[in-house]
Amino acid sequence: MKARVLNRDDVLKIVDLLRQQGYDVIAPFRERGRDTFFDTVTDQNRDQIQIHLPNPYYPPKRFVFPPIERLLKVDRSNGDLRIVPTYDVQKRAIFGIRSCDVAGIYHLDRFYLGREFPDIYYQNHRKNLFLVNVACTDPDLDIGNECFCMCTDTGPAAREHFDLQLFDLQRDEFMAVAGTPAGEALFVSPIFRKGSPQHVARRRKILEEVRKRFKPETTSWFSAAIQMVSRGEVSEETWEKIGNRCLECGGCTYVCPACTCFTVTDRAVEANGVERLRIWDSCALGGFTRMAGGFNPRRAIHDRRNRRFFRKLAHYFIQRELSMACVGCGRCAAVCHGDIGMPTVVEMIRHSTAQGKEA
Amino acid sequence: MNPSAIERVVPEIGVPAGIAPEIVENVYLPKAVVLDRVVTEIHEVKTFYWHFEDWAEQRAFKRFRPGQFAQVSLFGVGEFPTSLPPSPTEDDTFFTVRQVGSCTSALHQLKAGDKFAVRGPYGNGFPMEEYRGKNLVFVAGGIGLIPLRSAIVYALANRKDYERIQIFHGAKTPSELMYVPKLHEWERTPGVECHLTVDRPNDDRSNNDRAADRWKGNVGVVGSLFKKPEVKVPVENTVAFVCGPPIMFRFVIQDLLGMGFKERDIVSTLERYMKCGVGKCGHCCIGVAYVCVDGPVFTYEQIKQLGEDI
Numbered sequence: 001m002k003a004r005v006l007n008r009d010d011v012l013k014i015v016d017l018l019r020q021q022g023y024d025v026i027a028p029f030r031e032r033g034r035d036t037f038f039d040t041v042t043d044q045n046r047d048q049i050q051i052h053l054p055n056p057y058y059p060p061k062r063f064v065f066p067p068i069e070r071l072l073k074v075d076r077s078n079g080d081l082r083i084v085p086t087y088d089v090q091k092r093a094i095f096g097i098r099s100c101d102v103a104g105i106y107h108l109d110r111f112y113l114g115r116e117f118p119d120i121y122y123q124n125h126r127k128n129l130f131l132v133n134v135a136c137t138d139p140d141l142d143i144g145n146e147c148f149c150m151c152t153d154t155g156p157a158a159r160e161h162f163d164l165q166l167f168d169l170q171r172d173e174f175m176a177v178a179g180t181p182a183g184e185a186l187f188v189s190p191i192f193r194k195g196s197p198q199h200v201a202r203r204r205k206i207l208e209e210v211r212k213r214f215k216p217e218t219t220s221w222f223s224a225a226i227q228m229v230s231r232g233e234v235s236e237e238t239w240e241k242i243g244n245r246c247l248e249c250g251g252c253t254y255v256c257p258a259c260t261c262f263t264v265t266d267r268a269v270e271a272n273g274v275e276r277l278r279i280w281d282s283c284a285l286g287g288f289t290r291m292a293g294g295f296n297p298r299r300a301i302h303d304r305r306n307r308r309f310f311r312k313l314a315h316y317f318i319q320r321e322l323s324m325a326c327v328g329c330g331r332c333a334a335v336c337h338g339d340i341g342m343p344t345v346v347e348m349i350r351h352s353t354a355q356g357k358e359a
Numbered sequence: 360m361n362p363s364a365i366e367r368v369v370p371e372i373g374v375p376a377g378i379a380p381e382i383v384e385n386v387y388l389p390k391a392v393v394l395d396r397v398v399t400e401i402h403e404v405k406t407f408y409w410h411f412e413d414w415a416e417q418r419a420f421k422r423f424r425p426g427q428f429a430q431v432s433l434f435g436v437g438e439f440p441t442s443l444p445p446s447p448t449e450d451d452t453f454f455t456v457r458q459v460g461s462c463t464s465a466l467h468q469l470k471a472g473d474k475f476a477v478r479g480p481y482g483n484g485f486p487m488e489e490y491r492g493k494n495l496v497f498v499a500g501g502i503g504l505i506p507l508r509s510a511i512v513y514a515l516a517n518r519k520d521y522e523r524i525q526i527f528h529g530a531k532t533p534s535e536l537m538y539v540p541k542l543h544e545w546e547r548t549p550g551v552e553c554h555l556t557v558d559r560p561n562d563d564r565s566n567n568d569r570a571a572d573r574w575k576g577n578v579g580v581v582g583s584l585f586k587k588p589e590v591k592v593p594v595e596n597t598v599a600f601v602c603g604p605p606i607m608f609r610f611v612i613q614d615l616l617g618m619g620f621k622e623r624d625i626v627s628t629l630e631r632y633m634k635c636g637v638g639k640c641g642h643c644c645i646g647v648a649y650v651c652v653d654g655p656v657f658t659y660e661q662i663k664q665l666g667e668d669i
Contacts (some may be wrong), residue, residue: 115638117637120383263640291631293460298645
């Protein structure tokens, strides 16, 4: 992978370069305090783009897997059926995507494209997507209390799956690392210059320091929890305890950068037209498995919680997708009213198993 | 669930390299079909004969295997998964559907000549080639005969590949027996043992006592047929196909295990809420399996490991 160095003042020129190439550039912005969000860059808001900020709760997943996406348009005029798929092929670049979210998009790649029946809608978004990752190097702005990318091995600086990675070397310098030929192509711009071994050493030193700033309790026991869940060693009682704290809001699944479930629904448009849409769905919701006629094989809340964490942690699925459906972003922990985000669940699983062994 | 058990549920663990190359096929795109005719089977259950508008689609679709399923689109209402009751050895393509929710109700409103849309076939299907040289025992309760019909017709079309073939079909009342003309045909077919039973000889709906008088067959649950002196269910080298309502399934499984069947020699098909049929939407995922791509056919041994209600 090739690397270059650029000045802090030139970092946003990468956004300009991408916009000139026809990309819709999406970047993180900040209102007040923790209120951060991804938005499309325009001439007006371009200067307000934030390099370091708390990761927005609403992940950039929606630019490859929209919350509502039209799949088909159907015309039923004259008793006929004309079924036309509709594809979104807009070129998009996400500037400032965090390393955990890069891993999230990689997981979606594995899930939607890596097995039989690849998803053409996802592919159309993905093949037109350019990712500019910013490594999390500012301990106050970038790293939140809930972050645990250290234990899912997805951060604070992604090692792959981005087109370009920006790393703040401080002293008004950034290092740019190209992850793909498309990313490397940007290096022809005069804003980039060759780096020196000192730059590389600085990068390593900063990264070492940043790693120490994560809360230790969230970075422990993750692999042990995977083992216990995969072996079926977690007791029903523990799942019940977790389930009892679930308010069934579905928030964890909607903010998760690696959740993939959707439902499909038809919407009437005009007299004879129908649109088929796919919409994000959540396994936390009671109707998720309810069949026509009312039979629901998954009734209790704890069955559904069990389902979500089993799906994310079981070794079988990690092997099936060659990627784990948890990327350590900590959003579920931040939004959950019942405090059963991933770190807490991992801790509850560890606690219960430890107690069981002592008894 | 121990890891070795997991591998048995879904033996092939896909390890594809990298992101798939450019896709041309849209797996969510259903193709228009024309409804040819509708046959009422029993109360609220009808069979819909249809064909694709595009005959190339029809030919491609006809490569399905017994036990697979298809996704049926009623535009404006939605899409639902349904078993494929025809055998690929038959000419017709059709579904047999009970009116139970909004989509199936919309399908029941259609008349010959109307158009809807279908995609598929999906799922693993019954491994009929693997069963060559074995005895086949089919146990169907009520509309559980719909998914088994395909395997039965397929086995009879390839009669020499299989040893004994037994069919047990039970319904609540005589008027709720499925595919009656086909049942009569099977009863007359040499080399097929077809046993029917009803829970009650009288019909609640029409209160028709004459129907009760006419019923000369067995009265009792499906399992009661196994105990009849003239019935000898082979246990060695046999595969038992069991489909039916949950309560019937549980009792038949107990009967079969009691007779000495091994859990892996009992197969069934699971139904789940499904939106995509291709392993993406997540609704049918139980345990380590997506029912739509890893199933819907599972052995009883696997079903037990999946750990959810039937």
